[in-house]
Amino acid sequence: MGLLNGMPQLDRARLAWILDKIGSIRVGVIGDGALDVYWRADMTRSELSRETPHYPLPVVEERFTLGAAANVAMNAKALGAHTVSLLTVAGEDWRGRELAALLQENGIDASYLIRSRSRITPAYIKPLRQGYGPVVYEDPRLDFANHAPLPSAEEASVIDGLGRLAAASDIIAVADQFALGIITAGVRAKLAPVYDECPVVADSRSHIGEFRGVIVKPNDLEAARAVHAEQQTPPNRQDIPCLANALRRRTGKPVIITLGEEGALWADGEDTVLVSACKVEPPLDIVGAGDAFLAAFCCAYAAGAAGPEALALANLASGVVVGKIGTTGTAAPEEILAMYDRQRSGC
Numbered sequence: 218m219g220l221l222n223g224m225p226q227l228d229r230a231r232l233a234w235i236l237d238k239i240g241s242i243r244v245g246v247i248g249d250g251a252l253d254v255y256w257r258a259d260m261t262r263s264e265l266s267r268e269t270p271h272y273p274l275p276v277v278e279e280r281f282t283l284g285a286a287a288n289v290a291m292n293a294k295a296l297g298a299h300t301v302s303l304l305t306v307a308g309e310d311w312r313g314r315e316l317a318a319l320l321q322e323n324g325i326d327a328s329y330l331i332r333s334r335s336r337i338t339p340a341y342i343k344p345l346r347q348g349y350g351p352v353v354y355e356d357p358r359l360d361f362a363n364h365a366p367l368p369s370a371e372e373a374s375v376i377d378g379l380g381r382l383a384a385a386s387d388i389i390a391v392a393d394q395f396a397l398g399i400i401t402a403g404v405r406a407k408l409a410p411v412y413d414e415c416p417v418v419a420d421s422r423s424h425i426g427e428f429r430g431v432i433v434k435p436n437d438l439e440a441a442r443a444v445h446a447e448q449q450t451p452p453n454r455q456d457i458p459c460l461a462n463a464l465r466r467r468t469g470k471p472v473i474i475t476l477g478e479e480g481a482l483w484a485d486g487e488d489t490v491l492v493s494a495c496k497v498e499p500p501l502d503i504v505g506a507g508d509a510f511l512a513a514f515c516c517a518y519a520a521g522a523a524g525p526e527a528l529a530l531a532n533l534a535s536g537v538v539v540g541k542i543g544t545t546g547t548a549a550p551e552e553i554l555a556m557y558d559r560q561r562s563g564c
Contacts, residue, residue: 227529232557235530236297236550238520243300244293244512245382245415247375248286248392249399250305250330251339252312252319253545255280260348274344274356281315282545283323284341286392288505290325292512292534293390295547302326302385304378306371306399312338312361329378333371336363339395345543353543363397375399376407383411388519390511391431393421400424412470416518420511426467433464434473434511440464457482458489471524475510480532483524492528495536495560505545509538513548533557 258274265272283291290303303325307313309332316338320327342359367375383389389411393400400421408417409430417431425435426443440460441448452460457474461484465472471485480494513534517527533556537548548556 227526229554229557229561231526232530232533233554235517235520235522235526236553239516239550240297240299242298242516242519243302243385243387244290244298244515244519245302245304245386245389246286246290246293246392246512247304247379247382247389247400247404248289249339249395250283250287250290250303250307250316250320251285251341251394252316253282253284253288254312254340254342255282255345255543256342257345257347257353260346274346276344281319283316283319284545285339285394285508286390287316287320287325288508288545289390289392289512290320291323292505292509292538292547293516294323294325295549296513296516296534296553297550298516300326300385302329302382304329304331304375304382306331306333306336306367306375308332308337309334310338312340329382331371331374331378333368335368336371337361339363339398362395366397367399367401371399372401372403375401375404379404379407379411383414386415388415388515389417390515391417391419391421391428392508392511393419393424396423402427405429416515418473418511418515418518420507426464428468430469432470432473433468434475434514435464436475436477436507440472440474454479458484461489462486473514473524473528475507481510481528483528485524488525490525490528492525492532494532495556497536497540500542501539502542502544502546503539505547506535506538509534509546509548513553533560536560 257278259277262275263272293301340361344356346354420434441452461472474482510531514531517530534548537552538546
C-alpha cells in the first residue's frame with residue numbers, strides 16, 4: 218500500500234484548477250432523496266400534560282434540509298457544478314412537497330423527480346431539546362422509510378429516467394442508502410451500460426457487493442461484508458488492500474474504500490494508494506460527511522482529476538463538513554481551499 222501523507226500529490230495550483238473546472242461539469246445523482254427535519258423544542262415552555270403524565274416538547278423552530286441522495290446533489294451544487302440533476306422517487310406527502318421545494322430553491326434540477334402514491338418520502342426527523350442553558354440535547358430520531366420493494370411501474374420509470382440522466386451528465390453518483398430504496402436489482406443491472414457513456418460511482422449501505430461495472434465506494438466494514446458475507450466486525454488494516462483488489466476484480470472498475478479519520482484507499486489494478494484524511498479538531502459532527510465525499514470525488518473525477526487527486530479533494534470536503542455542527546453541511550470551493558491551507562500549515 219502506498220501511503221501519501223496529507224495531500225502532497227495535489228498542490229494548491231492543481232487543486233484550484235480542478236475546483237475551477239468543476240464549474241463546467243454536469244452531475245447526475247440517482248438514489249433515495251430524503252428530508253432532514255430539525256425540531257427545536259424550548260423545554261422552559263413545557264408544562265405537564267393534563268391528559269398524560271408527560272411533559273410535551275414545545276417546538277419553537279422547524280428546519281428542513283436535503284438528506285441522503287438529495288444531500289449528495291446539494292454538495293455537488295455547493296462545489297459549483299454547472300448542473301446537478303436528481304433522479305429519485307418521492308411520495309405524495311408533505312415531505313415530498315418540501316423535498317421538491319428545497320430542490321428548486323437550491324437550483325437542483327428536479328425534472329427527474331418521480332412522484333408516487335405507493336411510496337413515502339424518506340425523512341430523518343431530529344427533535345432537539347434546549348432548556349435554560351446553551352446545551353442542546355438530541356432525542357432519538359424519527360425515521361420515515363419504505364418497507365416494501367419499489368413497485369414495478371416505478372422501477373420502469375427509474376430505469377427510463379436513468380437513460381435520460383446519463384445522456385445529460387458527465388458523471389453519475391449512486392446514493393443507495395435504504396434497504397428497500399429505488400436502487401433495485403433491475404436498476405443496478407442498467408448502471409454498467411451507462412458507464413460507457415459517463416463514469417458511475419456507487420455508494421451503498423446494504424448492496425455494495427452487488428454492483429458490477431461501476432466504481433464502488435464502500436467503507437471498510439461494507440467492503441469486508443461484500444467479499445466475506447459473514448464478516449461482522451471491521452477488517453484488520455493490513456487486509457484492506459486485498460479487499461479492495463478482490464472487489465475490483467469483481468466489479469471490473471476502480472474501488473474506493475473509506476477509512477474514516479485514516480483517509481481513503483484507491484485501487485485501480487495498477488496502483489493501490491492510501492490518501493490521508495484531514496486533521497480536524499473537535500467538536501465534530503460526521504452527519505453528511507459521506508455525502509460530501511461522494512459528491513466531491515465525482516465532481517473532481519469528472520473534471521479530470523486522477524483517482525488519488527479526487528480522493529484528496531473528497532477528503533478536504535469531508536474535513537470541512539465534519540466541522541459544521543448540528544446540520545447536514547456542504548463544502549464550497551473557498552472552504553476547501555482554506556482547509557487545504559490549514560492542512561499544509563499544520564494549523
